[in-house]
Amino acid sequence: MSTPRRALIVIDAQQEYFEGLLPIQHPDRDESLARIAEAMDAAERAGVPTVIVQHEAPEGFPVFAPESPTFGLHPEIARRADAAAHRFTKPFASIFAGTGLEAWLREREITTITLVGYMTNNCVIGSAAAAEPLGFTVEVLSDATGAIDLVNPAGSAPAQQVHETVMALLNSNWAAVATTGDWTEAVRSGQGLAGDNLIESAARGRETREGHEDA
Numbered sequence: 001m002s003t004p005r006r007a008l009i010v011i012d013a014q015q016e017y018f019e020g021l022l023p024i025q026h027p028d029r030d031e032s033l034a035r036i037a038e039a040m041d042a043a044e045r046a047g048v049p050t051v052i053v054q055h056e057a058p059e060g061f062p063v064f065a066p067e068s069p070t071f072g073l074h075p076e077i078a079r080r081a082d083a084a085a086h087r088f089t090k091p092f093a094s095i096f097a098g099t100g101l102e103a104w105l106r107e108r109e110i111t112t113i114t115l116v117g118y119m120t121n122n123c124v125i126g127s128a129a130a131a132e133p134l135g136f137t138v139e140v141l142s143d144a145t146g147a148i149d150l151v152n153p154a155g156s157a158p159a160q161q162v163h164e165t166v167m168a169l170l171n172s173n174w175a176a177v178a179t180t181g182d183w184t185e186a187v188r189s190g191q192g193l194a195g196d197n198l199i200e201s202a203a204r205g206r207e208t209r210e211g212h213e214d215a
Helices: 029-046 101-107 120-134 159-173 180-189 198-214
Strands: 006-011 050-055 086-090 112-118 137-146 150-152 155-157 176-178
Touching (some): 006 120, 029 112, 029 137
16 A cells, blocks of 8 residues: 555534534544544644634524634644644535635645544535545544534434444445544554445445344
């Protein structure tokens, strides 16, 4: 496996997820924040460029409005922001839609993007899916991301179930999912991370289901 040319993408590590209307519920938000900071520090040591993204809604919107105090980065991220290679805002879940990020990555011959930040169930999965047709390899750090509880007319799911399900889904096709510690070691050693694949994930799923049915 050739040495990947990485960029660390910090998605929406904003106060909205700590003091606003969308508090992260799983993993523990303070723990996931600590892992984001750890990844940023590891990236700086290794010379991996960091990109900081903030979601920006229209003025007056109940979340992510630019005039809102919860629009800003969490202080742990803000104090590292000066070291970022690139910063921008986005209006959609995808970090690529209308942002110019693709061109920025191409200019620097980046082949692999590592996603951390929030939310697992919106901007992380949306960005990973959007990277597929662009040809970027995607890594997602499971302990440096986070989800919220969901209840709507289609159903409900607690944050832990949401997060773990999305991580399994991503690792089956769109990304290599790893912990921050494993990623830091891979960066240090110049190695890529291996994800799973849909065919083998499905085969294991069938085996598990059949085992439960036979029990």
